Amino acid sequence: MEGMPALEALLHAGAPIHAVLTLTPELAAARSAAADYGPVCQRYGVPLYHISNINDAASARILCRIAPDVVFVIGWHQRVRPATLRIARLGVVAAHASLLPHNRGNAPINWAIIRGEERTGNTLYWMAENPDDIEIIDQTGFPITPYDTCATLYSRVALSNRAMLLRLLPLLLAGQRPGWLQPKPTEPLLPRRRPADGRIDWNRPSRAVYDFIRALTRPYPGAFSTLDQQRWLIWRAALLPAGDTSAPAGTILGPVFSPVHGSCGQLVACGTGAVILLELERPNADLLRGYTVSEQAWTGWRWRDA
Secondary structure: OOOHHHHHHHHHOOOOOOOEEEEOHHHHOOOOOOOOOHHHHHHHOOOEEEEOOOOOHHHHHHHHHHOOOEEEEOOOOOOOOHHHHOOOOOEEEEEEOOOOOOOOEOOHHHHHHHOOOOEEEEEEEEOOOOHHHOEEEEEEEEEOOOOOOHHHHHHHHHHHHHHHHHHHHHHHHOOOOOOEEOOOOOOOOEOOOOHHHHEOOOOOEHHHHHHHHHHOOOOOOOEEEEEOOEEEEEEEEEEOOOOOOOOOOOEEEEEEOOOOHHHOEEEEEOOEOEEEEEEEEOOOOOEEEHHHHHOOOOOOOEOEOO
16 A cells, blocks of 8 residues: 555656565455555556565565666565665665654554654655664655544555655666665664554543554454454544543443434443444444444443453
8 A cells, every 4th residue: 555656656757667576465465455566567567576575585586687776665564684685786765654763663653643643754764784774865744633544644654655756766867875864763663563452441541542443443453342242343433522431431321323324323431531433343244333333222331351
């Protein structure tokens, strides 16, 4: 998802791209928001290679045969090892969805929303054998609004990849290698997130629960909780104005009805305040939204976070 607008724009601008490497269909199916580069490569006549690992011998043979001046690594989940970095004459350009050195590490967009941050961005940089020694090429910042989700922010990341690479292209074609050394990092690396980390803690304040749900919604595996010993994915929620409830955290206070279908749902107490659950799914069974959610007879039931 992050690389498609950039690839199309670079090809349209006439960039001398000699090959595209992407995951095999089997591996791509297991990744969130994986894109199909086949149609674009076919349209522009660019060879497309399906690989399992950017650092293995098969990938090295492809890259060595191309003998690239620059390799662009956009939206790739594997760390590029030193031997692979050395194949490109000028180096390897990558993007990271934060304003480096802030939020280095894994899942920066998800973590930024979960942490309640109000601003994030995207960084284009030259990769280095020591990740702390990267050279920043360009950065784009943008706000995180209360209406954003991981999907909307990654759409902005994808557009900023396109804009920054188009700004970089003429400099590369002129033989330049722009960049400045990243400031010394002072923050720990963001930890990796796994699907099991999506369990909701209803004891948190309502804003934290709301942020957690929108940080993990599609195309990611989703936030989840347990009701009547069954696990449910919670894809969308709405935040009520701040206020305390007397009910225990996780208690379903009752249905919320509205003439606007998408505004209907179940009101749930949090540690402080409450959220409205608008779209839920029981894996391998029901997808509930709107009136269907609000009509469920769950009042007084309680979501469990363990």
